[in-house]
Each structure stands twice: as C-alpha cells, then as structure tokens.
Amino acid sequence: MSGVAITGVGMHPFGRFDGVSTTDMGVAAVRAALREAGVGKGGFQAAFCGTAYGGVATGHKVLSRLGMTGMPIVDVEAGCASGGAALMLAAAAIRAGQYDTVVVFGTEKMPKGIIRSSFFEPWQEQAGLAATPAFFGLRAQRLCLASGVTKDHLARVVVKNRRHGKANPDAMYQKETTVEEVLASRVVCEPLHLFMLCSPNEGAAALVLRRADLPSPSVNVTPIPVTLAAAVLRSHIPGPVLSESTPLAGLSHDEVPAPTTLAATDAYEEAGVGPSDLDVVECQDTDAARELLSCEELGLCEPGGSAALLSSGATALGGRLPVNPSGGLLSKGEPLGASALGQVVELVRQLRGECGPRQVEGARVALSHTVGRGANAGVVILKR
Amino acid sequence: MRVMVRDGLFTDAEEPALLGSQCAACGSVHFPRAEACTYCATEDPDPVELSGSGTLWAWTAVTAPPPGYQGEVPYGVGVVELPEGVRVITRLTESDPGALAAGQPMALRVVTLHRDDDGNDVVTYAFAPAPS
Numbered sequence: 001m002s003g004v005a006i007t008g009v010g011m012h013p014f015g016r017f018d019g020v021s022t023t024d025m026g027v028a029a030v031r032a033a034l035r036e037a038g039v040g041k042g043g044f045q046a047a048f049c050g051t052a053y054g055g056v057a058t059g060h061k062v063l064s065r066l067g068m069t070g071m072p073i074v075d076v077e078a079g080c081a082s083g084g085a086a087l088m089l090a091a092a093a094i095r096a097g098q099y100d101t102v103v104v105f106g107t108e109k110m111p112k113g114i115i116r117s118s119f120f121e122p123w124q125e126q127a128g129l130a131a132t133p134a135f136f137g138l139r140a141q142r143l144c145l146a147s148g149v150t151k152d153h154l155a156r157v158v159v160k161n162r163r164h165g166k167a168n169p170d171a172m173y174q175k176e177t178t179v180e181e182v183l184a185s186r187v188v189c190e191p192l193h194l195f196m197l198c199s200p201n202e203g204a205a206a207l208v209l210r211r212a213d214l215p216s217p218s219v220n221v222t223p224i225p226v227t228l229a230a231a232v233l234r235s236h237i238p239g240p241v242l243s244e245s246t247p248l249a250g251l252s253h254d255e256v257p258a259p260t261t262l263a264a265t266d267a268y269e270e271a272g273v274g275p276s277d278l279d280v281v282e283c284q285d286t287d288a289a290r291e292l293l294s295c296e297e298l299g300l301c302e303p304g305g306s307a308a309l310l311s312s313g314a315t316a317l318g319g320r321l322p323v324n325p326s327g328g329l330l331s332k333g334e335p336l337g338a339s340a341l342g343q344v345v346e347l348v349r350q351l352r353g354e355c356g357p358r359q360v361e362g363a364r365v366a367l368s369h370t371v372g373r374g375a376n377a378g379v380v381i382l383k384r
Numbered sequence: 385m386r387v388m389v390r391d392g393l394f395t396d397a398e399e400p401a402l403l404g405s406q407c408a409a410c411g412s413v414h415f416p417r418a419e420a421c422t423y424c425a426t427e428d429p430d431p432v433e434l435s436g437s438g439t440l441w442a443w444t445a446v447t448a449p450p451p452g453y454q455g456e457v458p459y460g461v462g463v464v465e466l467p468e469g470v471r472v473i474t475r476l477t478e479s480d481p482g483a484l485a486a487g488q489p490m491a492l493r494v495v496t497l498h499r500d501d502d503g504n505d506v507v508t509y510a511f512a513p514a515p516s
Binding site for chain 2: 116127133137238252
C-alpha cells in the first residue's frame with residue numbers, strides 16, 4: 001500500500017460573493033492547488049468533487065473550464081462531510097494503486113437563511129420538526145446538562161474562534177467579538193444566540209494528492225511535504241435521539257457511540273496516533289456547543305470535560321492544543337461541500353508553517369473533523 | 385375537517401397515542417412504525433401504541449419560521465422520554481423554555497398547526513406539561 005502525500009492546496013475564500021458561480025469558485029481553488037503541486041493537463045488520473053447544493057456534474061463543470069477532462073470525475077454528497085467523503089475515496093484509490101495523482105475539491109453556494117434540506121419529509125416541515133437550529137439547540141442543552149457547560153462557555157467559544165479568524169484572510173468574519181456582544185445577539189433556539197451559529201455561505205477548497213513514494217513533478221515550488229495519515233468517513237449507529245441522523249426517536253440510554261467517535265477511533269488507529277499526539281485541530285463548530293461536543297467526541301478531553309478544556313486556554317492559539325486556528329466555521333462560515341477540505345487546507349498550511357499570526361508553532365500532527373446530516377462524520381489526520 | 389399532518393403517526397382521540405412498533409427479536413421500540421428494526425434489522429416489527437405519558441429530557445423553542453412551516457412562532461420543540469425505553473422528538477405546547485424543567489411529567493396532545501388551502505385544520509402530536 002502506498003502512502004499519500006498532499007502536494008498542493010488552494011482556496012477560494014469563504015463568504016458571500018454575488019455574481020460568482022459555484023463553478024467560478026471551484027476553478028479558482030483547483031487552479032491554485034494544481035499550480036502549487038506543479039500539476040497540469042494530463043497530470044492527474046481522477047477527480048473527486050464534494051458538493052451538496054451544486055447540482056448535476058459540478059465537478060465536470062469546474063474541470064471543463066480548466067480544459068482538463070477525460071479522467072473519471074466523481075461528485076460526492078455527504079452533507080457537512082462531503083469534502084471528507086471525497087477525500088476518503090481519493091486516498092483509498094491512491095493507496096490501492098489505482099491512481100498516482102488525484103485532485104480533490106469542494107465548491108458550494110448555500111441558499112441564504114435556515115437551510116432547507118431535502119433530507120426531511122414535507123410533513124416534518126409542516127409540523128415544525130425540520131428546524132435545523134432546534135436540533136442544534138437541543139444538543140447544546142443536553143451538553144449543558146451533562147457537561148456543566150454554560151452560556152458563558154458557549155460565548156467564549158465564539159470569542160476564541162473569532163479572535164483566530166481575525167488573522168485568516170479566507171474567513172467571512174475577520175473581526176473580533178466579545179462575550180457581551182455574543183450574549184446580546186438574539187436567541188435563535190435556546191441556549192443558542194445568533195452569534196453562536198455559523199453562517200451557511202459560499203466558497204471552495206482543493207487539494208492535490210499524490211503517491212508519497214513518487215518524486216514530485218514540480219521542480220522548485222513544492223513546500224514541506226505533508227502526509228495524509230488517515231481519511232475516514234463513518235455513518236451513524238442508531239440509538240442517540242439527537243444524532244446528526246435526526247431520527248424521530250431513539251433509545252433511553254447514552255451507550256451508543258456518536259459517528260464522530262466512530263470515525264475518530266478508526267482514524268487514530270489508521271494513523272497510529274492518539275489524541276495526545278495532536279498539535280492542532282480543526283473541528284465542526286456549526287454552533288458553539290458543537291465545538292465543545294466535538295472535543296469530547298474526538299477524545300481531546302474526557303466526556304464532560306469540554307468546559308474545563310476551554311477554560312484552561314488549551315484550545316486557544318498559544319495553548320496546548322489549538323482548536324480551529326482558522327477561526328472555524330464560526331468565522332469562516334459553512335459552504336457544505338467545501339468546509340471539510342477548507343479545514344484540510346488550513347492544516348496543511350499549519351504543518352508547513354505558513355500561517356503567520358495564526359500559526360501553531362512546531363505543529364507536526366493535525367486532525368480535521370466534520371459531521372452532519374446523514375449522519376456522516378469525517379476525520380482526517382495529517383502529519384509532516 | 386381535521387386532517388393529520390401525516391397518517392399513521394398517532395391516533396386523534398381524547399386520549400391520543402403515538403403509533404410505534406416493537407421488534408420481536410430484540411425488543412426495541414421504534415417511532416414511527418418501522419418496516420425493519422432500526423437496531424437489529426429484523427423485518428416486520430409488531431405494531432404497538434406508545435404510552436401517552438413521559439418525562440421531559442430536552443427542550444428549546446423555534447423563534448423564526450423554518451422553511452415549509454406555516455404555523456405560528458415561537459413554538460416549542462423537545463425530547464420526551466417514554467416508559468417503553470424510547471426518547472421521542474416532539475413539538476411542545478410550551479414555547480417558553482424558561483417555563484420547563486428537566487424530568488417534568490409530560491402528556492400527549494393533538495394540536496392544530498395551520499388551516500390548509502381546502503379549509504382543513506392540519507393537526508399533529510405534541511407534548512404538554514402534565515400535573516405530577
């Protein structure tokens with residue numbers, strides 16, 4: 001089995017861009033990644049594109065614009081983990097010896113407002129049981145009850161991530177906020193206030209993957225090599241009523257592991273590392289409580305320990321294990337098909353030491369995590 | 385006329401009930417009725433009516449109308465734990481989260497969502513605070 005290296009990354013910033021199409025953003029990200037990897041027409045044998053709202057043949061439209069088609073192009077939808085699913089497929093194909101070089105990208109323009117998901121049946125919408133923020137609110141409340149998390153902790157997650165995002169030119173919000181400002185924003189679904197929820201938005205991210213034992217085709221541009229040590233996608237095991245699978249009922253006990261935990265356990269084993277080996281993490285922070293829950297489900301702290309982890313300062317830049325140094329989805333916004341790969345782009349740049357004021361010094365092992373509808377959970381581990 | 389938001393979810397009676405199913409092999413209870421057990425995949429679980437009384441496990445309120453919803457806001461949404469060993473996602477009749485507490489007794493009701501284009505009242509299941 002071959003190892004997999006990431007030899008090029010590219011981004012279209014996350015935000016709202018009127019007049020810029022899903023294809024336009026994908027083209028910008030893929031072009032940047034190919035340039036960095038020194039790969040041109042004929043230089044890759046397959047492409048995987050993550051998108052949830054892009055429509056038919058999104059990947060084909062992007063690569064057609066670049067004049068690079070003929071290879072298999074696969075569009076992948078896995079909700080918030082779409083990019084993670086595309087990455088898993090691409091990495092597995094390289095490991096199996098099917099391809100030497102593969103392009104993976106995600107591009108998205110989300111509808112504005114509360115996301116309307118075709119996942120729900122019409123009766124659930126009519127009954128008011130398809131309100132996505134309500135599920136976030138219920139999950140947040142259970143975290144508060146189970147882990148001693150307070151609204152103040154939730155606000156401080158937002159403050160932390162927005163401080164990180166201030167130094168990220170690809171983020172939608174590059175302005176700091178305060179606990180008072182977060183708590184003064186309107187309540188969307190208790191205990192979540194507006195500023196505690198990420199904005200669905202637009203953007204694109206791209207990677208070039210290559211068999212690690214092959215020399216790079218680029219002469220002088222290839223930066224510090226980064227290895228893809230694990231790329232895992234898992235769906236849910238039924239039981240938890242507030243699972244991202246959004247069932248209408250579940251079991252009256254909490255013994256069934258969350259999809260994030262399933263994916264993380266597999267990824268740690270595949271990469272031969274544990275949570276204590278990590279230097280930097282980008283995790284799903286769709287809402288402020290989701291970041292804390294992600295920390296628990298990924299094993300970054302004991303179950304129930306996320307409030308203490310936050311309060312210790314460990315997850316802020318300069319701490320023991322910075323979480324979401326990019327600013328997270330709370331700063332960047334969430335374009336579903338691009339969000340997972342946006343995390344991976346950030347972590348590749350962190351491992352190369354390219355992140356300037358938001359750099360995690362000496363980072364060598366990094367983890368990316370996305371989870372959402374399906375349920376789908378993706379965990380990626382990178383090493384330099 | 386009263387029409388259910390979807391047939392087969394609940395009984396529209398004085399003492400309403402949610403329509404679930406129970407697996408003959410593993411004993412797990414499902415809502416809505418399942419064609420195969422959610423937990424062990426055994427086919428054709430037995431139809432059962434679930435208890436109309438439970439306890440509150442989680443709750444919030446929706447403050448802005450979500451896509452496809454024509455009823456009033458705010459409205460309560462929560463999770464009620466039933467004695468059969470299931471937790472059910474449900475509307476709540478109480479839309480002020482501050483008026484509710486963990487573990488309080490709840491009882492099943494049928495409530496009107498909105499009037500449809502044919503003049504029918506569209507009804508669904510909801511849980512209401514019950515005297516302890």
